[in-house]
Amino acid sequence: MNPNVMVCLTFDFDALSLWIGGFRARSLSAISRGEFGRVGAERILDLLQSRGLRATWFVPGHTAETFPTLIERIAAAGHEIGNHGYLHTHPKSPEDEEQILQHGNAVLERIAGQRPIGFRSPGAGLSSNMVGLLVKYGFLYDSSLMGGDFLPYYMRAGDEARDDGPYVFGNEVEVVEIPFTWGLDDFPAFEYVTSRGGIQQGLASPSAVYEIWRGDFDYLYSRAGEGVYTLTMHPQVIGRGHRMLMIERLIDYIGRHRGVTFATMAEVATAWKRAHPLGGR
Numbered sequence: 076m077n078p079n080v081m082v083c084l085t086f087d088f089d090a091l092s093l094w095i096g097g098f099r100a101r102s103l104s105a106i107s108r109g110e111f112g113r114v115g116a117e118r119i120l121d122l123l124q125s126r127g128l129r130a131t132w133f134v135p136g137h138t139a140e141t142f143p144t145l146i147e148r149i150a151a152a153g154h155e156i157g158n159h160g161y162l163h164t165h166p167k168s169p170e171d172e173e174q175i176l177q178h179g180n181a182v183l184e185r186i187a188g189q190r191p192i193g194f195r196s197p198g199a200g201l202s203s204n205m206v207g208l209l210v211k212y213g214f215l216y217d218s219s220l221m222g223g224d225f226l227p228y229y230m231r232a233g234d235e236a237r238d239d240g241p242y243v244f245g246n247e248v249e250v251v252e253i254p255f256t257w258g259l260d261d262f263p264a265f266e267y268v269t270s271r272g273g274i275q276q277g278l279a280s281p282s283a284v285y286e287i288w289r290g291d292f293d294y295l296y297s298r299a300g301e302g303v304y305t306l307t308m309h310p311q312v313i314g315r316g317h318r319m320l321m322i323e324r325l326i327d328y329i330g331r332h333r334g335v336t337f338a339t340m341a342e343v344a345t346a347w348k349r350a351h352p353l354g355g356r
């Protein structure tokens with residue numbers, strides 16, 4: 076077997092928007108957790124540069140307007156920048172959803188100088204309406220769903236969750252899904268969060284997370300042999316010292332394997348779509 080594994084390092088640069096929008100926080104202490112994202116992002120940029128790697132950054136419009144110079148630096152380093160909404164909120168209506176998507180696009184085009192072709196839903200809250208919007212606005216891919224692990228697939232329009240019968244799978248559309256999973260996401264593992272919904276303990280040991288993240292890579296590489304390994308990280312989370320050492324170690328471990336290519340999600344989606352044209356099977 077000749078393994079052929081693509082690795083997508085993805086960074087959701089939520090920064091302050093997560094706390095202001097997602098958690099409705101108003102205390103300076105809570106909001107400043109997102110401010111730390113600036114420190115984390117700079118560390119990540121240095122790490123990626125030292126290894127000659129390009130990554131995919133999903134950036135809310137709010138972050139781009141708050142830290143424009145940093146976003147310009149990310150774009151200038153050759154990284155891909157994807158749409159991650161504006162203020163990391165769940166839209167209140169289909170019209171609101173479309174307006175947020177457009178707003179995010181406009182801000183990123185203005186500041187990063189690139190029109191996003193990838194989307195990740197803030198807080199993994201993708202709606203069925205959004206599938207139609209991604210088609211309408213010409214997005215190449217999405218990375219918000221968990222219907223697979225290592226293999227991309229086409230998104231579907233018209234899925235229906237019914238109480239009185241089986242789930243109805245809609246028709247495939249032109250947008251590629253590159254799945255993510257909470258298990259390969261730094262936020263649930265590491266972040267301590269208290270909210271009205273309860274407490275998220277977080278604060279995992281980096282060695283425990285390394286074991287999980289490496290385990291999925293090892294399975295993909297040694298058993299499946301072909302596919303996409305996607306890590307979802309947040310500069311304000313992975314940017315802490317002990318976690319940076321962990322991700323450095325993991326990147327170097329993965330990079331020692333023959334047949335592994337680090338790529339942006341746009342590159343992965345483009346290649347996958349070419350090999351699996353919709354309706355061509």
Ligand SMILES: [Zn+2]
Nearest residue numbers: 087089197198
């Ligand atoms: Zn996010």
